[in-house]
Amino acid sequence: MSAHPEISDLAEPVSVLAGVGPARARALERAGVRTLRDLVCLVPRRASEAAAELTIAAARERGPGPVTLRGTITRVALQRFGGRSTLRLTLADETGELPVLFFNQPWLRKTLAVGSAVQFSGRLGGARTLALVSPRIGTAEKPLAAAGTVELDYPAVEGLSSAALGRLARSSAARLAHQLADPLPEEFRARHALCALGEAAARVHAPADAAEFERARRRLALEPLLRLQARLAERRRERRAGDALLVPFDEAAHAARCARFPFALTAGQQRIAREIAADLARPRPMRRLLQGDVGTGKTVLGVYAALCVAGAGAQTAFLAPTELLAEQHFQGQRRALAEAGLHAVLLTGALAAGERRTVLAQLASGMADVVFGTHALFSADVRYRRLALCVIDEQQRFGVAQRGELIDKGRDAHVLLMTATPIPRTLALTLYGDLDTSVLRERPAGRGSVRTRWVRGADRRRVPQFLAERLAAGERVYWVVPRIEAADEVLDEDGRSSGELASAERAFEKLSATPLARHGIELVHGRLESAERAARLERFRSGAVQLLVATTVIEVGVDVPEATVMVIENAERLGLAQLHQLRGRIGRGARDGWCLLFGAAAAAGRFEVLERTHDGFEIAEEDLKRRGMGDLAGLRQAGENSEGLAELELDLLLAARELMEAEPALAARYAVEGVAAPAP
Numbered sequence: 135m136s137a138h139p140e141i142s143d144l145a146e147p148v149s150v151l152a153g154v155g156p157a158r159a160r161a162l163e164r165a166g167v168r169t170l171r172d173l174v175c176l177v178p179r180r181a182s183e184a185a186a187e188l189t190i191a192a193a194r195e196r197g198p199g200p201v202t203l204r205g206t207i208t209r210v211a212l213q214r215f216g217g218r219s220t221l222r223l224t225l226a227d228e229t230g231e232l233p234v235l236f237f238n239q240p241w242l243r244k245t246l247a248v249g250s251a252v253q254f255s256g257r258l259g260g261a262r263t264l265a266l267v268s269p270r271i272g273t274a275e276k277p278l279a280a281a282g283t284v285e286l287d288y289p290a291v292e293g294l295s296s297a298a299l300g301r302l303a304r305s306s307a308a309r310l311a312h313q314l315a316d317p318l319p320e321e322f323r324a325r326h327a328l329c330a331l332g333e334a335a336a337r338v339h340a341p342a343d344a345a346e347f348e349r350a351r352r353r354l355a356l357e358p359l360l361r362l363q364a365r366l367a368e369r370r371r372e373r374r375a376g377d378a379l380l381v382p383f384d385e386a387a388h389a390a391r392c393a394r395f396p397f398a399l400t401a402g403q404q405r406i407a408r409e410i411a412a413d414l415a416r417p418r419p420m421r422r423l424l425q426g427d428v429g430t431g432k433t434v435l436g437v438y439a440a441l442c443v444a445g446a447g448a449q450t451a452f453l454a455p456t457e458l459l460a461e462q463h464f465q466g467q468r469r470a471l472a473e474a475g476l477h478a479v480l481l482t483g484a485l486a487a488g489e490r491r492t493v494l495a496q497l498a499s500g501m502a503d504v505v506f507g508t509h510a511l512f513s514a515d516v517r518y519r520r521l522a523l524c525v526i527d528e529q530q531r532f533g534v535a536q537r538g539e540l541i542d543k544g545r546d547a548h549v550l551l552m553t554a555t556p557i558p559r560t561l562a563l564t565l566y567g568d569l570d571t572s573v574l575r576e577r578p579a580g581r582g583s584v585r586t587r588w589v590r591g592a593d594r595r596r597v598p599q600f601l602a603e604r605l606a607a608g609e610r611v612y613w614v615v616p617r618i619e620a621a622d623e624v625l626d627e628d629g630r631s632s633g634e635l636a637s638a639e640r641a642f643e644k645l646s647a648t649p650l651a652r653h654g655i656e657l658v659h660g661r662l663e664s665a666e667r668a669a670r671l672e673r674f675r676s677g678a679v680q681l682l683v684a685t686t687v688i689e690v691g692v693d694v695p696e697a698t699v700m701v702i703e704n705a706e707r708l709g710l711a712q713l714h715q716l717r718g719r720i721g722r723g724a725r726d727g728w729c730l731l732f733g734a735a736a737a738a739g740r741f742e743v744l745e746r747t748h749d750g751f752e753i754a755e756e757d758l759k760r761r762g763m764g765d766l767a768g769l770r771q772a773g774e775n776s777e778g779l780a781e782l783e784l785d786l787l788l789a790a791r792e793l794m795e796a797e798p799a800l801a802a803r804y805a806v807e808g809v810a811a812p813a814p
Contacts, residue, residue, distance in 0.1 A: 144171040144313055151302065161293030162302075174307045174314065174335045177354045178286040178300070181347040185255060186281040191229035193258055202255040202278065203232065203266065212243050221246075225254065225266070233265040246271070253278050284341050304339045311336035317800060318793070326789055328353045352786070359790045364804035366568040367794040373568070374418055378546040379522040381414040381446045391441045394470050395434060402576040403431055407438050409572055410550065414442050420548035423529075426574035427750035428718025429581060432552045435574075436525040437467050439550050444476050444503045448522030452506045453540055455531035457482045457664050458671070459690050463527070464506040466693075471504055481507035481516070484664050512539035523548045528555075528690055554690070554718065555711050555754065575751075582698070584721035584748065586729040588705075588741035597730060598648065601699060605653040605680050609725065610697040613683045614716060615641050616707045618659045636703040636732075642683040654679030660687045689715050695723030705733035710740050710757040714750055 147169055149159045167173050187202045208231065209224035221236040221243055234254060236242050246252065255278050256269025272278035279285055288303065290296040316323070316331035323330065327349075329337070334353035341347035388411055392399050399407065406424065413420035426432040440450035454460040460482055468478040479493045479502045496502035500519035505511065521544030526537060529551040541547050551569065589597060601611055615638040642657040656670045656679045667687075674682045675694050682688070689712065700720050705713060713731070720727035731741050743756050794801040 144169065144174065144310055146170050148173055148302075151306070154302070157293055158298075161291050162299075165289060165291045165294070165299065170306055170310060171314075173303050174310050175354055175357065176288070176299075176303045177338060177351055178288050178303075178347075180287045181284055181341060181344055181351075182287070183344055184279040184281050184283045184285055187253075189229040190225070190227050190232045193232070194230065194264060198259045198264070199257065200255075201258045201266070202253065202281070203227070204253045205251075207246055207248055207250045207252060210243060210246065210248055212240055214240075225252070233263065234269065235265050235267050237268060239268075255279075284343060284347060286339070286341075286347075300339075307335050307339040311339075317803065319797075322789070322793060326786060328356070331357075356786055356790060359787060360794065361804050363790045363794040364801040366791075367798075367801045368805050369568040370795075371798075373421060376419045376546040377417055378419040378548055379414075379443065379446055379448050379520075380417050381411075381442050383411050383415040387445065391438055391474075394441065394474050395437075396470070397578065399434065400431065400576045400578055402574045403434060406435055406572045406574060409570075410435065410439050411442060413570070414439070414548060419546045420523075420550065421569050422550050423569040423571045424550060424552045424574065425571065426552070426554060427577075428554050428715060429577050429722055430574045431578055432554065432574060433463060433467065433527070436527065436550060436552060437470065439523055439525060439548070440471070440504050441474055441476070443523040443548070444474070446522070448520045449497070449500065449502065449518050450504045450523040450525060451511050451518070451521055451540060451543070452504060452525045453511050453527065453532070454506065454508060455528045456690065457484055457508055458668065458687075458692070459527065460506050460508050461668070462693060467504075467506075476503040477501060478504045478506065481505050481510050483508065483510050485510075509536070512536065512543065516543070518543055520544075521547055523550070525550045525552065527552045529553055554715060555750075573751075580724055582721045582724055582726040584717060584727040584729055586717060586731065586741075586744045586748075588731045588733065588738070588745060590732075594732065597701065598650065600728075601650055601681075601701075604699050605650065608677075608696070609680070609699065610674065610677070610694055611681045612688065612697060612700040612719060613641055613645065613681065614686065614688070614700060614702045615683070616686060616704050618661060618685055638683055638685050641703065645681065645683060650681055653681055655681040655683065658682060658684040658687060660685060686712065686716065688719060692719055693722060694719070696725075697722070698725050698727045699730070700727070701730045701732065703732045705731040705741070706737035707733075710743060710753050713740070713744055714748075714753050717744070 147159070148154050148162050148167060149156070150170075154162070162168070162173070165176075167176060182200065185200045185202045187204055188196070190203060190205065193201045193203060203225060205225045205227035207223050208226045209222075211222045213220045213222065219238055219240045221239060223234040223236075223246060225232050225234050251274070253272030254266055254269040255272065256266050258264055258266055270278060286300060288296045288300040290299070312332050314332035314335055318328070318331075322328075328334075329349055331353060334350040336350075337346055338350035338354055341350065388407070392404070392407065410420070410422065413422055424432055424435060436452060440452070443450050452460075452463060454463055461480065464478060464480040471478045477496070479496055481490070481493050481497075485493065493502065493505070494516060497505055498517045498519060510516070524537075524541050524544065524547050526532060526540070526549065529537065537549075537551075541549055604611060615636045617637045619637050619639055638657060638659050642655065645651060646655055654673075656674055658667055658670050658674075662670070671682075671688075671692060673679050675692075677696065686708070697720050700717055702708070702713065702716060708716070717727075717729040720729060729744075731744070733741060743753060747753065794804065
């Protein structure tokens with residue numbers, strides 16, 4: 135599958151290549167590849183050197199890791215579970231035997247019959263028993279690559295195999311990579327040890343060794359980062375030219391605002407309140423990201439900013455991702471606002487038509503100083519007399535366009551973005567490089583500590599008695615299950631059945647049949663009508679019931695100081711950040727709390743992190759290492775593909791930011807055209 139001899143324009147569509155018809159062109163487009171330039175600059179997912187061949191005994195002695203083995207198949211068994219399957223083989227040589235597993239590839243049973251002489255190359259692993267999982271297969275007719283050979287792994291997309299994509303990329307790069315002119319200054323490339331763009335595109339598809347692949351990958355992986363930083367630099371320049379509401383700083387007024395709250399602000403809250411006040415005292419629009427771990431009191435700072443803006447005669451919109459959280463903010467803050475002489479309103483999709491008309495009229499006339507709400511705040515019929523501040527809580531739950539719809543309802547409106555998901559510095563600089571950042575770490579005084587334990591084996595049988603003691607003491611308990619309904623039987627990492635996944639409905643049924651139910655039990659999940667869900671949560675909050683079975687719908691917006699215990703079933707199905715957010719629902723009062731994790735051994739590493747630390751920023755850094763940037767905060771929302779950014783060195787990230795700020799003409803080119811394609 136090589137390019138036509140006459141093809142020489144990198145801007146041409148991939149459909150000009152021999153063997154790329156409409157179906158393959160659509161498959162390539164799904165991989166982010168539309169032009170020959172995209173194809174040439176495609177970065178393989180990884181490169182590895184073919185492992186040296188070992189005997190089975192030597193491989194067992196060495197333990198987990200890449201390995202190449204040769205032997206004879208002595209046993210074959212196909213297990214089916216619903217629509218899934220596991221093909222379990224036994225490979226034997228003169229030194230021993232080893233299990234080999236293939237998932238959801240039942241057709242291999244015909245190829246890999248008992249008595250077949252084969253060669254396997256893959257990763258040896260397994261939580262309980264060493265096994266070779268989904269290895270590559272070599273035969274006498276098609277042997278595997280020799281030891282030390284660099285093997286490239288390209289992404290597979292529906293309609294196009296990884297091997298086919300690799301062949302297209304390699305042939306196109308061999309012919310066209312030299313045409314890629316590098317727009318980066320030579321001095322910049324030399325300072326950061328970067329090869330030229332054309333050389334990188336050629337070498338990444340045909341590296342002499344793993345080190346050469348890494349040098350080429352490093353240069354190509356920089357491209358999407360440069361595009362993103364170019365757009366952020368443009369936004370920073372536009373912001374400096376803005377004409378926002380100016381609120382002059384006054385020490386007496388600042389002290390009076392802080393005194394409005396029924397508690398003393400922590401040192402961290404005081405510091406950030408002054409940062410916000412300084413932003414509002416400038417004519418350029420504030421763009422501040424407030425990161426605060428769960429329970430640190432971020433909402434107070436949003437209200438502080440609203441008090442500042444109201445003092446200058448303007449309005450604030452306080453946006454929350456759920457009706458539950460919007461209602462909680464409204465109920466919790468309207469008294470403090472009223473004591474300051476301000477009128478607060480609530481606008482959500484659940485409002486009756488008459489109530490909605492009243493709220494809209496108050497916003498349009500300026501009678502309403504602060505509005506708390508959900509997506510309803512940026513509906514077309516919502517008009518503000520003078521919207522000067524947008525406070526966006528849990529901002530990562532809104533897309534860039536959604537945030538823009540609200541902000542655009544004001545003229546050069548100030549924006550305070552808040553998140554309880556701490557963002558590692560690397561990610562913050564990448565995705566939010568146009569924002570000033572404040573970090574709130576201290577928790578208010580008087581809060582209890584929370585201990586986290588991964589509960590397994592015989593310890594699980596002691597949990598009901600522990601819960602009974604806590605409930606009898608008047609405390610509240612959350613029982614969290616990721617799924618609403620039961621799921622089919624699943625396989626664990628060793629191909630064994632791990633049984634039916636838990637469900638909130640089933641957990642509610644089981645707990646309702648135990649002595650714990652005498653303390654009152656409710657079930658809450660996302661399919662309930664909002665009014666019914668709110669009513670059930672209120673019964674839990676008031677103490678009418680003390681045990682709440684729920685899905686992750688309670689992750690934000692539920693504040694019950696009496697809740698001291700959280701049990702999370704199938705915790706392996708949730709990421710570190712989400713587990714940390716969930717346990718933030720307990721320990722919000724003076725009593726100590728317990729977070730008990732029920733989960734599979736496959737997630738032992740995650741559970742150990744949660745047992746070790748409650749520092750959300752340390753947890754976020756760990757999540758970044760495990761999952762990559764895109765999974766953490768949604769680079770795709772910002773129009774970028776996240777592959778290739780997860781491992782990018784911080785020095786290059788900072789260099790890209792500096793270069794795009796210092797070279798406006800280059801930044802404009804990257805922002806509009808881009809230069810090379812993102813990796814799919």
